Amino acid sequence: MRAIAMPDLEAAQAALERHLQEHFAREKERFDYGELFDPLYFDLSEFVARKGKRIRPLLFMLVYRAMGGSRSLHDAAVLGNAAALELLHTFILIHDDVIDRSERRRGLPTFHKLVEQRLGRFHTAERIGQSVAMVMGDIVFALAVDAVRGVEVDPPTRDRLLGKFLHYSIDTGVGEIFDILYGARDIARLSAVEIERMYHYKTTRYTFEAPAVLGATLAGAGEEKLDAIKAVMGPLGLAFQAQNDLAEFRLLSVDDPSTATDILEGKKTLLIREAFELLNETDRSFLQMCLNSANPNESTVLKIKDLIQKSGAVKLLQARCDSLFQQAEQAVGADVIPPEEQDGLRSVLGLIRQLAK
Amino acid sequence: MRAIAMPDLEAAQAALERHLQEHFAREKERFDYGELFDPLYFDLSEFVARKGKRIRPLLFMLVYRAMGGSRSLHDAAVLGNAAALELLHTFILIHDDVIDRSERRRGLPTFHKLVEQRLGRFHTAERIGQSVAMVMGDIVFALAVDAVRGVEVDPPTRDRLLGKFLHYSIDTGVGEIFDILYGARDIARLSAVEIERMYHYKTTRYTFEAPAVLGATLAGAGEEKLDAIKAVMGPLGLAFQAQNDLAEFRLLSVDDPSTATDILEGKKTLLIREAFELLNETDRSFLQMCLNSANPNESTVLKIKDLIQKSGAVKLLQARCDSLFQQAEQAVGADVIPPEEQDGLRSVLGLIRQLAK
Numbered sequence: 001m002r003a004i005a006m007p008d009l010e011a012a013q014a015a016l017e018r019h020l021q022e023h024f025a026r027e028k029e030r031f032d033y034g035e036l037f038d039p040l041y042f043d044l045s046e047f048v049a050r051k052g053k054r055i056r057p058l059l060f061m062l063v064y065r066a067m068g069g070s071r072s073l074h075d076a077a078v079l080g081n082a083a084a085l086e087l088l089h090t091f092i093l094i095h096d097d098v099i100d101r102s103e104r105r106r107g108l109p110t111f112h113k114l115v116e117q118r119l120g121r122f123h124t125a126e127r128i129g130q131s132v133a134m135v136m137g138d139i140v141f142a143l144a145v146d147a148v149r150g151v152e153v154d155p156p157t158r159d160r161l162l163g164k165f166l167h168y169s170i171d172t173g174v175g176e177i178f179d180i181l182y183g184a185r186d187i188a189r190l191s192a193v194e195i196e197r198m199y200h201y202k203t204t205r206y207t208f209e210a211p212a213v214l215g216a217t218l219a220g221a222g223e224e225k226l227d228a229i230k231a232v233m234g235p236l237g238l239a240f241q242a243q244n245d246l247a248e249f250r251l252l253s254v255d256d257p258s259t260a261t262d263i264l265e266g267k268k269t270l271l272i273r274e275a276f277e278l279l280n281e282t283d284r285s286f287l288q289m290c291l292n293s294a295n296p297n298e299s300t301v302l303k304i305k306d307l308i309q310k311s312g313a314v315k316l317l318q319a320r321c322d323s324l325f326q327q328a329e330q331a332v333g334a335d336v337i338p339p340e341e342q343d344g345l346r347s348v349l350g351l352i353r354q355l356a357k
Numbered sequence: 358m359r360a361i362a363m364p365d366l367e368a369a370q371a372a373l374e375r376h377l378q379e380h381f382a383r384e385k386e387r388f389d390y391g392e393l394f395d396p397l398y399f400d401l402s403e404f405v406a407r408k409g410k411r412i413r414p415l416l417f418m419l420v421y422r423a424m425g426g427s428r429s430l431h432d433a434a435v436l437g438n439a440a441a442l443e444l445l446h447t448f449i450l451i452h453d454d455v456i457d458r459s460e461r462r463r464g465l466p467t468f469h470k471l472v473e474q475r476l477g478r479f480h481t482a483e484r485i486g487q488s489v490a491m492v493m494g495d496i497v498f499a500l501a502v503d504a505v506r507g508v509e510v511d512p513p514t515r516d517r518l519l520g521k522f523l524h525y526s527i528d529t530g531v532g533e534i535f536d537i538l539y540g541a542r543d544i545a546r547l548s549a550v551e552i553e554r555m556y557h558y559k560t561t562r563y564t565f566e567a568p569a570v571l572g573a574t575l576a577g578a579g580e581e582k583l584d585a586i587k588a589v590m591g592p593l594g595l596a597f598q599a600q601n602d603l604a605e606f607r608l609l610s611v612d613d614p615s616t617a618t619d620i621l622e623g624k625k626t627l628l629i630r631e632a633f634e635l636l637n638e639t640d641r642s643f644l645q646m647c648l649n650s651a652n653p654n655e656s657t658v659l660k661i662k663d664l665i666q667k668s669g670a671v672k673l674l675q676a677r678c679d680s681l682f683q684q685a686e687q688a689v690g691a692d693v694i695p696p697e698e699q700d701g702l703r704s705v706l707g708l709i710r711q712l713a714k
Contacts, residue, residue, distance in 0.1 A: 030524075031531075033531045033558075034554070036535060036538060036551075037531055037534065037535075040534065091495075095491060095492070095495065098491070099488040099491065099492075119541060122541050123651045124540075124541065124623075125541070128537055128538070128540070128541055131456040131537045132534050132537055132538065134452060134455070134456065134491060135452070135456075135530045135533045135534050135537070136530070136534065137495075138448075138452065138494075138495070138498065138526075138530050139526075139527050139530040139531070141495065141498060141499075142498075142523045142526045142527050142530070143527070145502055145523055146520070146523045146524075149516065149519055149520060149523065155512035155516075159506065159512075162506055163503070163506060166499045166502060166503045166506065167387075167503075169495075169496075169499045170496050170499050170500070173492045173493070173495050173496040173499070174388075174390045174394055174496070176492045177394065177397065177489050177492050177493070178393060178394075180485055180488050180489055180492070181393060181485070181489065183481075183485070184476060184479050184481065184482070184485055194393075197391070201390075266481075294480045
């Protein structure tokens with residue numbers, strides 16, 4: 001049995017951090033665009049080096065091993081693909097933060113805020129920061145794709161990896177667009193099915209399916225086995241996103257409404273939709289009014305919090321999460337996955353649940 | 358001798374337009390993201406289908422043939438790579454227009470304005486339009502890379518094509534960032550060398566070197582020959598960008614200051630830098646003051662126009678352009694390029710000069 005124990009995960013994490021650092025040191029040569037660009041490259045490598053959970057690259061590495069991949073986790077091809085996933089994530093974070101006008105990321109300024117700070121007092125510094133961050137995001141996307149391209153594996157496997165990597169990037173973009181467009185839609189005109197589909201592209205495919213499918217692909221899995229893995233990652237991803245909604249709601253409960261980023265940004269979450277579903281007519285209208293407010297303030301946020309609490313949606317969504325996690329675990333038992341790989345996948349699920357907490 | 362005559366160019370243009378249309382029809386299947394995404398996909402395919410000069414894909418196709426490429430211009434690999442260059446351009450236009458907050462592109466609304474219009478009256482419609490356009494741009498970039506990946510050529514050539522495609526994308530991004538950052542810098546603190554470097558990445562590499570190098574690569578050219586081609590494209594690209602500055606200035610001369618997009622957007626062009634260099638102390642300060650105005654209006658633009666006119670920079674830059682075009686033509690005569698390929702390249706230069714007018 002190929003059980004994956006905790007020390008492996010820590011070793012994988014350490015190898016990944018080292019590889020990312022080395023990657024930026026190595027690429028520095030190519031990025032010899034003069035002194036104007038140097039500080040941006042420095043900021044970018046620092047931004048990537050910030051302490052993150054690294055769920056995507058780690059899931060990739062763990063699934064690769066669980067599915068019978070024989071290379072060491074220190075192998076350049078394994079680390080190269082893992083780094084590509086983290087770079088893809090960096091690109092998406094940079095763009096997301098511009099879209100949401102967020103100021104903080106992983107406890108430090110967002111990338112566009114870093115650029116803005118470097119410019120000092122200038123009448124268009126804020127917009128220049130956003131514009132530069134947007135283009136830097138594009139550059140990081142190109143770097144991510146190039147990292148997959150640079151991996152030393154047989155050409156057909158690399159082509160499969162690259163094709164899937166690009167397709168998942170597109171899915172993620174579509175999920176983000178749904179998220180943005182739903183922000184403008186009244187909660188009454190948005191079904192739970194629609195929100196779940198948005199979560200599917202934005203979180204499930206991107207954070208769970210893509211790393212797992214790429215890891216299994218590198219390990220040599222065929223399409224049938226990949227479908228079985230998707231069936232595991234589907235409920236897992238939805239459960240995680242729903243749990244994320246619940247975690248944000250719990251933060252809200254400590255009565256600091258400024259932490260209610262989802263609500264302040266007008267995001268339509270499954271939790272809000274569930275609450276709307278459960279409330280009576282009067283409370284529904286009140287919730288709608290709060291959500292549609294052009295300038296949501298602290299009191300709006302606290303009202304929304306009270307309504308969600310009152311609705312009983314929290315308990316319901318928690319139960320849904322538990323059942324989704326069970327569903328994911330059951331899906332591991334698919335016939336097409338050999339028993340020792342099933343054991344490996346179960347260990348991975350356990351590790352990822354711990355990691356994501 | 359492989360002389361490339363005008364009918365070939367028209368046939369190439371027609372084949373390219375057809376291929377782009379078919380590409381979007383074919384990809385539609387994969388983009389089955391439901392009714393929320395359908396209008397965006399429709400807008401995107403219409404946006405790509407707008408009448409453009411198609412300089413980049415055509416230059417790619419023409420250089421491919423000039424350098425001895427034996428496939429027909431109707432070949433899927435040739436058209437696939439050409440389409441990838443047009444998709445890369447689409448991505449860059451969409452992002453550029455968001456950055457510059459431009460409203461019109463190729464005579465119609467910019468992509469973010471199309472999205473905004475579809476949203477109707479909504480208090481954040483403008484920002485949602487920009488955000489969606491940003492992510493759609495990202496998706497188009499992924500589509501462009503995927504078009505290169507999907508091309509049927511031997512794996513080593515495809516890998517070279519893909520690597521170069523990504524590296525040129527990065528160069529272009531860096532050039533854009535220079536352009537954005539220079540907008541915030543006083544003209545006195547910006548040398549002609551710096552502006553030329555920005556042009557080098559933003560225009561020369563992107564519009565001339567990338568298509569030509571990719572075309573020659575598909576035709577099987579080695580690195581030495583590629584260097585000779587770069588030596589042709591270097592002066593050509595700079596000449597085109599400088600001529601672009603002059604063309605915009607000529608538009609300005611018809612006394613409609615709203616056409617002065619470069620100046621209104623605070624762009625630092627070589628023409629402005631040359632004018633600054635040539636003016637006396639008093640006029641310099643006046644020009645600086647106008648350029649640094651937080652809200653440039655029509656009268657500011659007309660003052661800048663008068664100062665440029667007075668400086669004599671127009672004549673000087675025109676002379677520089679002519680000499681750069683000559684330089685490009687001389688560079689065609691490099692020893693490493695066989696005579697019949699030199700003839701082919703000369704025809705290409707002639708066609709591209711006509712096309713770009």
